[in-house]
Amino acid sequence: MAEIDTGWRGPSSMHNMNVESAPDALGPPTVLLSTMIRFAGWLCHSTLSVCLIGAAASPLPLLAQGGKKDAPEFTQQGLLIANFAPLPGADMKFARRTSDAVRSRLGKLVNKREVEVVDGGDVAWELEKAGYNPDTSYTPGEIRAIGHHFRTDEYVIANVSNGPGGVRITGDLVLLRDERLRQPLPIASAPKLDSAAALFAQSIAAARAQLVFERRCENALRDGSAERALESARQGVAAYPRGTIARTCLLWAMRQRGTPATLVLTTAEEVLAIDTVSVHALEAAATALDSLRRRDDAARHWLRLAASDTNDLDLALRISYALLDAGNAKYAETFVSAISDAHPDDLRFVQQKWRAAYENKSWARAIAAGEVLIARDTMAKRDSVFYLKLGAAYRAINKPFKAIETLAHGVAAFPKDARLYSAYTQAIKSEADTVVPRGLALFPKNSDLLTISAKELRTKGKVQESLDATKMAVSLDSTMKQGQLMVAQLEIELGRPDSALAALHRALASGEDTVLVAQFALAKGNTMYRAANGTKTSADFALALRVLAFADSVQSSQQSRFLMGASALGAAQAMVTDASKVKDKVESCRLMRAGADLIPVARSGITAGEEMFAEAAKQALDFLDQLDPYAQQQLKLTCADPA
Secondary structure: OOOOOOOOOOHHHOOOOOOOEOOOOOOOOOOOOOOOEEEEEEEEEOOOOEEEEEEEEEOOOOEEOOEEOOOOOEOEEEEEEOOOEEOOOOOHHHHHHHHHHHHHHHHHHOOOOOEEEOOHHHHHHHHHHOOOOOOOOOOHHHHHHHHHHOOOOEEEEEEEEEEOOEEEEEEEEEEOOEEEEEEEEEEEEEOOHHHHHHHHHHHHHHHHHHHHHHHHHHHHHHOOOHHHHHHHHHHHHHHOOOOHHHHHHHHHHHHHHOOOHHHHHHHHHHHHHHOOOOHHHHHHHHHHHHHOOOHHHHHHHHHHHHHOOOOOHHHHHHHHHHHHHOOOHHHHHHHHHHHHHHOOOOHHHHHHHHHHHHHOOOHHHHHHHHHHHHHHOHHHHOOHHHHHHHHHHHHHOOOHHHHHHHHHHHHHHOOOOHHHHHHHHHHOHHHHHHHHHHHHHHOOOOHHHHHHHHHHHHHOOOHHHHHHHHHHHHHHOOOOOOHHHHHHHHHHHOOOHHHHHHHHHHHHHOOOOHHHHHHHHHHHHHHHHHHHHHHOOHHHHHHHHHHHHHHHHHOOOHHHHHHHHHHHHHHHHHHHHHHHHOOOHHHHHHHHHHHHHHHHHHHHHHHHOOOOOHHHHHHHHHHHHHHHHHHHHHHHHHOOOOO
């Protein structure tokens, strides 16, 4: 099977394409030449990297009565109709008679200057010389070999059946230079062989109407003119509306021109509606679907392409890359695992199996592939990330000793890789007393190790040292998740709530998850409010209010609003009470005014939480109804002008 390249590079890579115009030179003026001069050309199709022989007949121009006939645009093409394959109701002799009948009728339908139908007698003679029985059917590979021998450009593969309903012929017109450029032909069905043969011959002749335009299309692509190629391909489709060969060149031209993926997909689907296993259309559709991020649909088309030739391992490998690179690991895993299991010595598929299984967190399968790679694949052994991932896979299925062993090998092989050492450190946490200090000595500016050290110090009650280590880790890695939240927690534990609030603001600025920050602040504010309920001091209530106000500003909720209101109420009550006890009139006025100013804040927050905290809210609002007029009265008395 020839190699398939799913990446389009355009027909500019085609060499000696057998689609050039015929020469204009004339033969001897006095001699009528009846002999055809044949020649063969090689074509390498870039989309599928299939290098095949393409051959054509090039007749020298004929002279008639002293006048020169116009030279044809293209060299004469050769068309092979091999023996049809018999289906139920037809034997081999009947199948050969049918192919002879189609060949005979087609020869009368086509322009002989454009195409020569290879004579059936010539085919039989050559096959007999080669030791073949002429009354036999041939495999597609054998038919292609016959086509190469006769230097044809096209061939027809067909089947024939003969039942109660009459004769039925099915088949395809195929281009020799690329067996995947084929045209499914309409079914020819008739009561008698002659009628069915006539219908099938007409179908072949009609299908060939697209080929001259398809050759123009390929020539234009080879010359780098996508616009001319598009025009020629569309003319081919117009000449034969069911044309898959012309549409395939249209696909190539669209992709070379950079046509939007939606339009490429539409054309590919038109081909697939006629030929469900068109390799070129499947590849174009899959690529377009990847561009449109329709992952599931793209994966299905890639897998259909893979199924077109299950023996082509290079094709399978490229499809596995296409699936994985497009984010379709869930499809790739089953696909590459089956191929890897069938070809265990092919490390390319073991590598893809490892990659797909790891992305899908299929740990058992990933480890099975990873163990093969670490034993046999030199590339894996040179990759520190591979050791890191394999160690993580072992830890995921609770195999700590294998994880430590793997990571230890990795650390030995890559002593300067900080990430690998960090993973190794976590895997041997039980040895933290020696591992962490040694790690920091080797990598004093590694944020992971500093974070581990900070946790250990906090566990030992060394909060300030833990805070210092955490701050250093965050300064080294500003993207460290929850780093500023850890700083805030340690600041609170050290009794520095204002510093904790500053850390929370930095967390938001660094892109920390707002939901997480809000939940953290709400929890801490709630704890502070409960503590204030114990002390009954305005300062403690005010502190809780500041933290809760921050939480509400990040993500407002009934709970945060209610707790703000409750804290404001506690602070207002404490301030009004303190104001009545202070002898200094200025201070008393300040406290009374501050308490009175918090009453609307308390009422707003408690009202917002009525639905969630109905009973508590009612009690609080009732108390506010008493506190508010009292505070206003005391405010007038306390802050009255002495004059």
